[in-house]
Amino acid sequence: MLSPSRTVEELKALRELTGDANGAQRVAFTEKWLAARAFLKDKLDALGIPYEMDPAGNLWATLKGKSDTTLVIGGHLDSVPNGGWLDGCLNVLAGLEVLRDIQSRGTPDITLKLVDWADEEGARFGRSLYGSSAFSGYFDVETMRKLKDRDGVPLEDALQNVGITLSDAPKAKEGQQNIAAYLELHIEQGPVLEGMGLPLGAVLGTVGVERHTITFKGQAAHSGSTPMNVRKDAFLAAGKMSQEIYEIAARHNGVCTIGSCTTKPGIVTSVVEECTITLDQRHLDAEHLAAMWQEAQDAARRFAEEGNVEVEFGYLWNIEPILFHPDLIDACAQAIQETAGVVHRLPSGPLHDAAEVARAGIPTVMLFVQSLRGISHNKIEDTLEEHIEMSVTALGKLTDQVIGWVLNHAEGRGPSDQCDAGRPASTTSGQDRAESL
Structure with a gap:
């Protein structure tokens, strides 16, 4: 029994x-x-x-x-x-x-x-x-x-x-x-x-999962002598992604998470030369999931252009x-x-x-x-x-x-x-x- x-x-x-x-x-x-x-x-x-x-x-x-x-x-x-x-x-x-x-x-x-x-x-x-x-x-x-x-x-x-x-x-x-x-x-x-x-x-x-890295590449510069309007700050572009993924998630009724953020050179006296974030996106619908990842890439490229930096994408893992x-x-x-x-x-x-x-x-x-x-x-x-x-x-x-x-x-x-x-x-x-x- x-x-x-x-x-x-x-x-x-x-x-x-x-x-x-x-x-x-x-x-x-x-x-x-x-x-x-x-x-x-x-x-x-x-x-x-x-x-x-x-x-x-x-x-x-x-x-x-x-x-x-x-x-x-x-x-x-x-x-x-x-x-x-x-x-x-x-x-x-x-x-x-x-x-x-x-x-x-x-x-x-x-x-x-x-x-x-x-x-x-x-x-x-x-x-x-x-x-x-x-x-x-x-x-x-x-x-x-x-x-x-x-x-x-x-x-x-x-x-x-x-x-x-x-x-x-x-x-x-x-x-x-x-x-x-x-x-x-x-x-x-x-x-x-x-x-x-x-x-x-x-x-x-x-749900399906897409996991990727997004790396913004700018230029290191002295934090005291470099005017704000000429900086190529990789973190500025990466920071804009934080709010964007919430908007992407809302549009598709899915979930998006930036789970980690790593900067180089990673010191208080330097503008960030390189910033890598990890992105986790999930949805029960394959087409919505694909659209979420595409919109994240489009946004990253837009923020990179606005900040005069470059962006690269790296694959981590996915499951349908x-x-x-x-x-x-x-x-x-x-x-x-x-x-x-x-x-x-x-x-x-x-x-x-x-x-x-x-x-x-x-x-x-x-x-x-x-x-x-x-x-x-x-x-x-x-x-x-x-x-x-x-x-x-x-x-x-x-x-x-x-x-x-x-x-x-x-x-x-x-x-x-x-x-x-x-x-x-x-x-x-x-x-x-x-x-x-």
Whole structure:
């Protein structure tokens, strides 16, 4: 029988094991992360559910069913430094409870798997969705090989220390075989559900992201002897971008962030010769996202011309908007309706492993539970215990519904045969969904 209160108690136990006064410390490939994994393995051993680590370091637990056709419930145990007690691990421990419940009823009609994705956060090496991207096939070993943490430790060495070989990571894609659907529960990490007074939400998809650098190049000059009207101040042009990105975001109902600003020579007695800012833009609609980036470039060129400086653009990373499977969104909404009496559908601003699974063509959906104050990646991250329990109940109901959906609609079909999973958001449907915010 499903016991949502047990999930709450296990979350608290994991917090005690892997956290401190500053928050969660389950950074991927560290001792605390290994301790979290050992905690999960102990729970699986007690149930007699076997598990194995794939070539990328993802941990898979398998509850064998009458059919090899598989439904996966996923999450991640890793955290950011000084993170919250729920981000990622709620997904895994709620999924564990669902497996317990289904196991108690006898052999299920299909196989169920619980996956703990390795390094969802990217907190240590700056590359989010490491394990799930290896699974999806959107993974380049040579790019990964260049990554180092702040202490200069290469990702490849950190992986080797926990028994993972980087060059083998792409083999994780072989794990897609027989998977018919994927479910993920997560805290919202934002203020929408709390603002609406709702405990749970059905997630439409994950927004697309464009990340770039914008570098303005002017001329260093003495800050005391150079008149204001003849300066080639790179920071002047960069500073104008701060207000501009808010206007771009407003025009498109998206979000834009300048996350960092670096100046050279970086001394108080010199006009700024070079200024580099990083730009993060997000939208659920691919065309709006492309327009936002184009408008940012146009504005940067305009500000550079006004300031008599030059501008260059650098690519950091991007991912297209990913819409989840409409049938599974409906199933999720129904499970929430049955659990909470009211449901809201919303997009996810943060990225999640679910996006990579959907990119692989596997029908996917996410379930959100309200975050207090909309805060995450912080030790004050929290969700009401009654809402946590409701989310576990809803995940259980969703799992039962999707098992039925798989049996009726997806039995024996591979990911390439599934429709509407992980497709880029179109202009019309994406905008309509974005307006649900």
